[in-house]
Amino acid sequence: MKYSEWVAPERYNLTSEMERYAPGKVALKWLGENGEEAEISYGDLLKQANRLAGGLAKLGLEKGDKVLVTVPRRIIAYAIYLACLKLGLVIIPSSEMLRAKDLSYRLRHSEARAVISWPSVTGEVDRIEDELPELKHRIVAKEAGDLSAEEGWLNLNALMEGQSDTFETADTSRDDMAILAYTSGTTGNPKGVVHTHGWAYAHLRITASWLDIRESDTVWATAAPGWQKWIWSPFLSVLGSGATGLVYSGTFEPKRYLHLLQDYKIGVLCCTPTEYRLMAKSHGLDEYDLTNLRSAVSAGEPLNQEVINEFRKHHNLTIRDGYGQTESTLLIGNLVGSPVRLGAMGKSMAEGLALVVDDEGTPVPPGTVGNIAVHGELPALFREYFKDPDRKQQSMRGEFFITGDRAKLDEEGYFWFEGRGDDIIISSGYTIGPFEVEEALMKHPAVKECAAVASPDEIRGSIVKAFVVLREGVEGTQELIKDMQSRVKEWTAPYKYPRKIEFVTDLPKTASGKIRRIELREQEKRNAAK
């Protein structure tokens, strides 16, 4: 098989990746919103997980049972994931920002037997009105030492009491389900993506050359539990590399982030384009000492050139973009040491792993826009969409799984992102990727964030409309619109310029912070219909 180096041993449990490090090594450092601090070693983290696994087993939960976990950025989140996986349970990672209707959808669709939650979320679970006949246990995690519990809930600390520090990991196969991850829902209802233990084996090895984590590093991967990206980086890649992870509970604030990067001597940073963008556009980026920061990567959305330039200018640091999906892992990226081409996402993570194909599944030559695709045999590709086995098949073209995103390759094998298939704008017969327009607009000093979408037009079918958030203190005038339009025409092919620009204070985003162009597009359609 082509991808044999990424195929896990037949009997394999992903938690084995975290059990080979010195027990005394600090695994996680936690920092609370108000400066509270805590840390835990690999040895103690595993003991905690083992006690919890013992407690969960005593409740009667067993291999294959599904557990929805909705716990914020805390050390206990790591212990819970480890415990469930050691026991062979299937985790449904869920953000603490989900509301009753989102939780209900996931609980019912997955037929979860237990939910492990946090005091701030139990209320949302209790608000669910639908019948949940499969749901037998509601468990609430609390601060260490707190044994209280809300009515109808079991306290997780109490569950761990008296349990053994050791626990024999369930005998799982590489094909056993480990994670049932619902997608971000950027374009529609979330889909339940089934990942196996073997997926994690492949993920760890494929992404290693992108993240470049060393055991001696303190790593800050900012994703929150509940998103697949949390499993990718803070959970699997940090603990699977024997490094120390920073867990920060506070909210995003650019200056605070820069301070933490400096004070905690972060060596590897993994965050979203939005976070980088706001740091780059906040005044005083050069006031921080980021000399320890060796590796900085971005994923989840397109990364703008301007952001890369700002960090280069002030810190001689090149942020490396990476592209992936909940359905697989990182497929395309800029590996450490290989030259970054501004505006491109990087290259296939390995020969033949990601490619660009036409709608029939035939690879297209460089320069032609097509579908980003991945080989169906890749061990890091999901097994199926839960309870919807045909859906994966619908995305297969011959040997390839079609991601739904559009891009073109250049002669050297770099991928240039065009946009999500649905976000592509067709105007007067021209196909325009929103990202190119946004990229050009971002070069304008007045622009903080922007999104380009199709707006219905009687003559052209659609025109490009840009929604722009201005930097603090800038006033949105007609002159500014004219200036932006003429500058965009200089920076990109003139037919791509936004014929309409609207200033807004915010862009619609998913809970994970991705721009929801679909909302703006729908809004334009509704307005046109009026």
Ligand code: ATP
């Ligand atoms: P849904 O499938 O429910 O609509 P989603 O696609 O946003 O949600 P994810 O799997 O979290 O859910 O996100 C993967 C998508 O994010 C990719 O298909 C792509 O559109 C976008 N993406 C990820 N990384 C990058 C990147 N580096 N550059 C551009 N786009 C990216």
Ligand code: MG
């Ligand atoms: Mg998707």
